[in-house]
Amino acid sequence: MVAIMGSSGSGKSTLLNILGLLDGFDSGEYLLAGESMDGLNERSAAKYRSRFLGFVFQSFNLVGFKTAMENVALPLYYQGVSRKERNKRALEFLDKVGLLDWAEHLPNQLSGGQKQRVAIARALVGKPKVILADEPTGALDSKTSYEVMGLLRELNNEGITMVVVTHEQDIAEMCDRIIRLHDGQIA
Amino acid sequence: MLKIFDRDRALEILQVFIANPFRTFLSGLGVGWGLFMIIVTVGASNGLENGVTSDLGGRVKNSMFFWTQWTSMPYKGFNKGRSFSFNESDTEFLKENSKFTKLVAPRNQLGGHRGSNNIFRGTKSGAFNVYGDVPEYIEIEPVKILKGRYLNEGDIVEERKIAVIGKRVHELLYETDEKVIGSTIRVQGVIFTVVGVYSSFQTGEDAEESNQSIFVPYTTFGKAFHTGDRVGWYGLLIDPDVHADSAATEVVTLMKARKSVHPDDRTAFGHWTMASAYEEMETIFGAFRFIAFVFGGLALLAGAIGIMNIMLITVRERTKELGIRRAMGATPRTIMRQIMSETLFLTTVSGLTGMCLGVASLEGVNKLLLSMGGAGGSFRNPEVSVEIVLTALGVMLIMGVFAGILPAVRAIAVRPVEAIRTE
Incomplete structure (x- = not known):
């Protein structure tokens, strides 16, 4: 469980986007599961994303017209999993983040903490190796923040790598290692 | 996939x-x-x-009408502007010489419609078209016989004073419960016995017009209304295998020669074909x-x-x-x-x-x-x-x-x- 810290504009989100194959990089090398990610086309990027990576965003980024369960099931839809299996697994992971009773709710019927937990369940459902979290607690109060971090910690203990971008010292300190960025360089 | x-x-x-x-x-x-x-x-x-x-x-697709107008070119000693008409011998001539037509029906008309009243029956009267026709004319303009019969060959030969009247004529000259067949009407002073009532297959305004006509035998018409052997115009049926325009050209050419009309005269004859109307x-x-x-x-x-x-x-x-x-x-x-x-x-x-x-x-x-x-x-x-x-x-x-x-x-x-x- 790694925290990436740095002031605004220091390049932490850019680093995360590169790690998430959402953005390209100009120089250097990126190995994911032993394979170079250099010059990847969109189609292969999508394949790696759906196989190895899960995303958690500051603003949750749930699809507004889909229920919590459908949001969680979305990555599975793009993996070509059958509808029945999708929903089963989505419910399983909603249960894991403690939101089974909220499965049929739309995002705007959920609190900030609940939305982030749905987003985490969504990141988990594709059985990723790495979860990339961009300011996962940025929009949450401190009590909820700690709950969410506790959940991420639990998942890390289960063997999933966590990369958490944050600018909050107390959040960063909950991680095993802190990488500080300054003007695009690791300090 | x-x-x-x-x-x-x-x-x-x-x-x-x-x-x-x-x-x-x-x-x-x-x-x-x-x-x-x-x-x-x-x-x-x-x-x-x-x-x-x-x-x-109800109009037949290969039907054609053919009439005389006036000349626009002097020819063989005739001045231009001459008007002339068909007569009985032209009917025989057309029947014998026209290859593209299969029926030649001479017609005469006593007009009628929207004119002064010319038909009387008791105290009732009306203005109707009266046509002198041959029985074959029904092939050119089919009508539905509602009562009695249409004209027949005997009417022509014996010059019977009989009439087939249109539906509208019937409505205007008769009470609803009156017997029509065998009754008489007076057409310009001549008494005709009604033998049939017809209605037109047409619709709209044309039908109204068609339903107020009276058909009498062609030969009787000539005697009764003093048209002699003059033919008003011809109703023709064109051979279905022949284009209407060729038939029209043939008939016009034949008649130009017969009636001493300059071959290039464009106004001497008039014709109308259903095909070109279509x-x-x-x-x-x-x-x-x-x-x-x-x-x-x-x-x-x-x-x-x-x-x-x-x-x-x-x-x-x-x-x-x-x-x-x-x-x-x-x-x-x-x-x-x-x-x-x-x-x-x-x-x-x-x-x-x-x-x-x-x-x-x-x-x-x-x-x-x-x-x-x-x-x-x-x-x-x-x-x-x-x-x-x-x-x-x-x-x-x-x-x-x-x-x-x-x-x-x-x-x-x-x-x-x-x-x-x-x-």
Whole structure:
């Protein structure tokens, strides 16, 4: 469980986007599961994303017209999993983040903490190796923040790598290692 | 992989549309309206065509009328401006020499309509057309015999003073419960016995006119009204294998020689053929249909552009959603397919709706016309053929595909990072 810290504009989100194959990089090398990610086309990027990576965003980024369960099931839809299996697994992971009773709710019927937990369940459902979290607690109060971090910690203990971008010292300190960025360089 | 119908994909599309029903409705409106317009305008043009064609109903397609006018060129010692007429010997001449016609029916007329009253029966009177005809004339202008009989050969030979009267004549000269057959009417002082009542197959104003005529034997007409052997004009039937124009040319040429008319004289004879009347109408209705198609097509095009526009806006609005989908493992191809499917689905559903409404309104108008007893004047049985419906559908689908391309390309041009960047 790694925290990436740095002031605004220091390049932490850019680093995360590169790690998430959402953005390209100009120089250097990126190995994911032993394979170079250099010059990847969109189609292969999508394949790696759906196989190895899960995303958690500051603003949750749930699809507004889909229920919590459908949001969680979305990555599975793009993996070509059958509808029945999708929903089963989505419910399983909603249960894991403690939101089974909220499965049929739309995002705007959920609190900030609940939305982030749905987003985490969504990141988990594709059985990723790495979860990339961009300011996962940025929009949450401190009590909820700690709950969410506790959940991420639990998942890390289960063997999933966590990369958490944050600018909050107390959040960063909950991680095993802190990488500080300054003007695009690791300090 | 490339299934025609995928339940998941269909549900995905439906969900997007249900998420914003008003926008969906507005975007579909254009195409729906376009197809509605095509169906209704083509149907209306067909209705007009059916109406006008049935107005001509009962007239035989290879019929022709042929009459004399006045000369416009001096020839063989005759001055120009000479007027002349046909006579009995011309009838025999035509029958013997014309190869392109198969029936020659001389006619004479005592006019009538909207003129002073010329027919009397007791205290009742009316102004009707009286025709001197041969029995064969019924082949040129068929009528339905309601009571009694039509003219026959015996009437001609024996110069019987009998008459076949039109339905309207019957209505105007008789009380409803009066016996018609065997009764007498007075035509310009000459007494005729009524042997039959007919009605015309035509509709509209033409029918009204046709139903107030009286047919008397051709030979009797000549004696009774002192026309001698003069022939007013000819009704002819053209050999069905021969083009109407060739037959007309043949008859005119024959008569020019016989009547000492200059071969280049254009005004000496007049003729009218059903075939050219039909052709003329065909041209007019072809133009109608063309216009209906052009306008409908333009409406459809405008609709498709409308859909494209809305889809472009939608793609912009859904940038974030599309970005999330990309982060969740959607390939550009999946996204493109989704936007294309949405566009095509929207086009198809709204197009079919417009089409159904169009067909339904035509049916409604049809029912209304029928309930008015089919008295729609020059408009009846508006309809569209299956081919036209299928063509319109095909054009609509193609337009749907084209309308989807630009929004789909725009959708995959969005980079996932930009899409989900925190505002």
